[in-house]
Amino acid sequence: MESSLVEILEGGTKLLVPKESLVDKSPPREPAFFNPRARINRDFSILAYSTFLQNFKGPKTFLDSLSGIGARSIRVAHELPEVAKVFVNDVNPKALEIAKSIARLNNVANCHFSENEACRFLSLHSVREGRGAIVDVDPFGSPSKYLDCAIRATYHGGLLSATATDLTVLHGLFPSACRRKYYGVPVRVEYGDEIALRLILGCINLVSGRLDVKIVPLFVQNNMHYYKTYVKVLVRTGDDEQMGYILNCKNCGNRHVVKEVVHVCDVCNNRAELAGPLWTGRLYDRDFVNGMIANEPRFQVDKSCRKILERCIEEVDMPPTYFTIDEIAHMKRSPPVSLAKTISRIQKAGFRATPTSLNPAAFRTDARVDQILNAV
Numbered sequence: 001m002e003s004s005l006v007e008i009l010e011g012g013t014k015l016l017v018p019k020e021s022l023v024d025k026s027p028p029r030e031p032a033f034f035n036p037r038a039r040i041n042r043d044f045s046i047l048a049y050s051t052f053l054q055n056f057k058g059p060k061t062f063l064d065s066l067s068g069i070g071a072r073s074i075r076v077a078h079e080l081p082e083v084a085k086v087f088v089n090d091v092n093p094k095a096l097e098i099a100k101s102i103a104r105l106n107n108v109a110n111c112h113f114s115e116n117e118a119c120r121f122l123s124l125h126s127v128r129e130g131r132g133a134i135v136d137v138d139p140f141g142s143p144s145k146y147l148d149c150a151i152r153a154t155y156h157g158g159l160l161s162a163t164a165t166d167l168t169v170l171h172g173l174f175p176s177a178c179r180r181k182y183y184g185v186p187v188r189v190e191y192g193d194e195i196a197l198r199l200i201l202g203c204i205n206l207v208s209g210r211l212d213v214k215i216v217p218l219f220v221q222n223n224m225h226y227y228k229t230y231v232k233v234l235v236r237t238g239d240d241e242q243m244g245y246i247l248n249c250k251n252c253g254n255r256h257v258v259k260e261v262v263h264v265c266d267v268c269n270n271r272a273e274l275a276g277p278l279w280t281g282r283l284y285d286r287d288f289v290n291g292m293i294a295n296e297p298r299f300q301v302d303k304s305c306r307k308i309l310e311r312c313i314e315e316v317d318m319p320p321t322y323f324t325i326d327e328i329a330h331m332k333r334s335p336p337v338s339l340a341k342t343i344s345r346i347q348k349a350g351f352r353a354t355p356t357s358l359n360p361a362a363f364r365t366d367a368r369v370d371q372i373l374n375a376v
Contacts, residue, residue: 032095070099201279
């Protein structure tokens with residue numbers, strides 16, 4: 001089997017990957033799935049996990065429930081020496097054999113391998129002595145069916161990281177499927193990436209509430225067809241309501257958070273759409289993201305990571321939703337103004353405005369759409 005594998009370097013770890021995955025546009029699933037374009041996703045995981053573990057007091061264990069060839073989990077084992085045990089689980093025995101070869105290649109000795117269905121694996125770790133400081137769920141499609149057992153397998157004060165790749169569902173092409181999987185519906189808008197992330201967080205929050213658990217989002221990240229959320233899990237009930245809706249008016253472009261179901265735009269009085277219910281609280285924790293920035297020089301990660309993290313810091317206290325410069329140009333029927341000039345003009349008009357990490361050509365602001373158009 002190893003004759004069909006090639007060695008690559010990702011971060012500070014050597015990986016053995018199916019050679020077809022490096023050349024095919026859609027990475028094959030045989031003998032095991034590996035997506036080289038998800039490297040940035042894994043780079044951010046290394047930064048997030050290392051930052052989290054600096055302040056975590058319990059046993060430093062990592063549970064990878066859907067490991068594939070172990071690219072993420074063996075990078076954790078090799079690049080984060082503070083992690084005592086790494087549990088690498090997958091239902092594909094071929095993927096696990098590759099993962100074992102990667103562990104040997106990197107002289108990693110603290111990995112424990114298991115061939116099990118993801119929820120079965122997580123259930124076996126849902127006891128006090130077996131829970132993970134960090135639990136990762138990285139499926140094909142939606143993570144929703146794994147969230148219950150993943151939360152149960154996460155240590156009090158631990159970190160749950162969950163990936164979603166079902167973009168057609170999260171972007172509104174299949175509203176009934178989205179309601180079934182995430183308990184909310186999106187609207188098809190320019191800022192769909194943020195709605196998708198808030199739907200994922202909303203789903204995690206609702207499942208957590210049923211288990212008398214509170215979540216605190218620390219970081220979110222999107223890249224290509226990946227959405228990843230990082231939340232701290234606390235065994236206590238939430239004392240503040242962080243769920244609601246995003247009202248979106250297609251007539252004038254107005255959008256903002258509402259707590260109740262309303263369909264009237266407060267700018268133009270036309271009927272508006274609602275996305276949700278979804279998470280309406282913060283997406284980032286300032287101290288946590290600053291910690292990721294401080295840790296970045298320690299690791300061999302993509303150079304774009306730092307720039308994205310710095311944008312997260314700028315927008316951490318800004319209102320939900322963002323505007324793209326092309327969207328504003330379309331509303332004004334004029335060529336787009338650069339992002340820097342747009343932000344500067346909004347700030348000069350007396351409003352707050354920052355770039356957003358979720359879209360390189362977009363900004364957040366506390367100005368309403370009519371105020372933005374006047375300023376620009």
